[in-house]
Amino acid sequence: MEQSAVLDEKRDLPVPPVPVETPCFVILEDEVVFNLRQTARLAGGIGRLMPHVKTHRAPWIIEMMIREGVLGFKTATPAEVEIAAEAGARLIVWAYPTANQANIRRVANVARSHDGLRIEAVVDSYEGLHAWQSELASGAGNVGFRVDLDPGLGRTGVPIDEGAIALARAMAVAGHFAGWHVYDGHITDADRAEREVKLARLINAVRKLMADVSAAGLSTDLIAAGSYSFNIWSAEVARWVSTGSFTFSSAQHSSDLGDIGWRIAAYVLSTVVSVGRDTATLDAGSKAVSPDIPVTSRFVGPGPIKMIKEEHAVIGTNSLRVGDYVALTPRHACTAAYLYNRALVRTTAGKWEYRTQLGANR
Template identity: 30%
Template sequence: MTDEELHAHLIDRQGSRRDLNTPVLVIELDALTRNIDRMAAFAASKGLKLRPHAKTHKSPEIARRQIAAGAIGACCAKLGEAEVLADGSVTRGLHITSPVVSAPAIARLVALNARTEDLMCVVDNPDNVRALGEAAKGGKPLTVIIDIDPGIRRTGVASPEAAVGLFRAIRAEPALTYGGVQCYCGMQQHIESFADRKASMEDRAAYVRTVIDALTEAGGAPAIVTGGGTGTHRIDPALDLFTELQVGSYVFMDSQYLACDLTGDGQGSPFETSLMVDARVVSANARSMVTLDAGFKAFSTDAEQPVVLFGASPGAKYVFMGDEHGALIVPEGEPPALAEVVTLAAPHCDPTVNLYDTYHVVQGDTLRALWPVAARGRSR
């Protein structure tokens, strides 16, 4: 049965969260709204534009709420995500942050450009520039952004000279429009110490300026410098580098970001945990331990074990027990009883979201809406 078939009748029924079939992906609506509003207000206070990353939530509904709060559009890691957002009425300000290189994908990109406004995509190779220019001939001009490698060696040009060469290749294609540069410092986002993260970002910003200076000298001063992230959002404005922020995980605040000192002022995270997984006790035959119905299929496994939020005594810890199950170790106090619900935080929100078809949107203990994870699996 689909989530709609299982749970639509529970919407707006007081206490209905307790009756959801578990494991289930849950959004706390009020916390999500506060997170969206806080980041929008922060960016506005710093004179920066906000183009949040939809790879985190994969949801046109959430993207529309971010835009309503002041965002200029949305970033998408893959072309398929951008197509889903466009299908969901998010048709302005989309930016694809990974290269689009195959002939079939380029054809889809040109088609997407024709039905949206202000679409952008990244490039880091002259051959890709030429392919994009050829495909866009005779149609709507396509805006391209030079991707700068901040040291990860994943994507992006590797030197100022390579950036200038790419800029000249773009200028040689009449159907392409040069928009600026992208530099996403992914390695810096999860440095736990604020001071260490700040020092690392300052180092990377100094390098990016050498690329921008070379482009400017060649006649390619970038109008857009897009990058930044949730982990560095308090640092990015002072770098005097970015024109817009690609923040993503702030909407949900997974365990990886909560482990970081985001502000450096001792005040804790300015954002709340709004994404969680409700699981249920399905076996309670061992002392100080019960078994939950959520295992590897319910959480991403590239980070720490899920953290227990509610439903168990302090000190309770979750441990994976296989595809379908997890152990809840309760060293003190009584473990939750059979069929009781335990709420856990997502250890890494992006891949955890990709495991589910639907967000179950709640206020307190009441289900309010079902939002599809519409871009789930759209990684091509």
């Protein structure tokens, strides 16, 4: 049976013109480049961006971003630190605090084995600082520490007060203090005016802290922001903005951040394997698309989601046939990309080729 491509009428996602094993993660390289340049323009320049590797986990994307002028990268896991270093990154921030000695040693070894590389670790406790000091006693002068500030997210970080400055002083005494990190991922209002009100309070608190930090003779170098705030933090306060999952964008960005102009740059290609009365069953289940999102919101496709199991999703529709290809736009592209160790890429030259990515390796 000849397979046809079925897309949501509001989107224009090119489906591969050749038979493809599904489910398949598909990346549109030209749209990735567009999203990067659009983000750089809104952030005030490419040199201010610190993209997060966890959002795509693809070495070739890191290499492309370096060619475009990106100077630094955030990472979530030791494996991401490793692939960023191998791709040629010169500044890598491991943005998740830990006191796990084995993980710390793995990241420190990346610093030791790459000349010209600077690694900065985010720290939010004296236990974490001591764990790093213990590891670095045997060398690795190209490692620095950043104090992680809690902006109200309640996940990691120290309060924005004198205690943060005390921790920074301890890092400075150790000879490894590099600056600050604050991620405001809890501020995700679709209305920009509401975001700005909440962010103003946070930015003012950080600005006051940085004034005290400067008076104490410490660096005020700050990495801030996420997808919903990167174009609101001023360069006066934050040297860097880490722009979250702009690389591929997502169905969530399309609905909440349409004014930014990001384009869908990745999706999951699925095949219709069965049809019922007003339903179609796809071969892309919880192991294929955004497992961290509530079931009925995991992707946007040609019909509402009725059910998702490990290997299948059932959507409401009466317009699909068995064998049709269906393009599914993830609600959260980061956790869709994490499920695949290779992606089918439509290159900027218009060719289709498979490229490797990190998949679920940590």
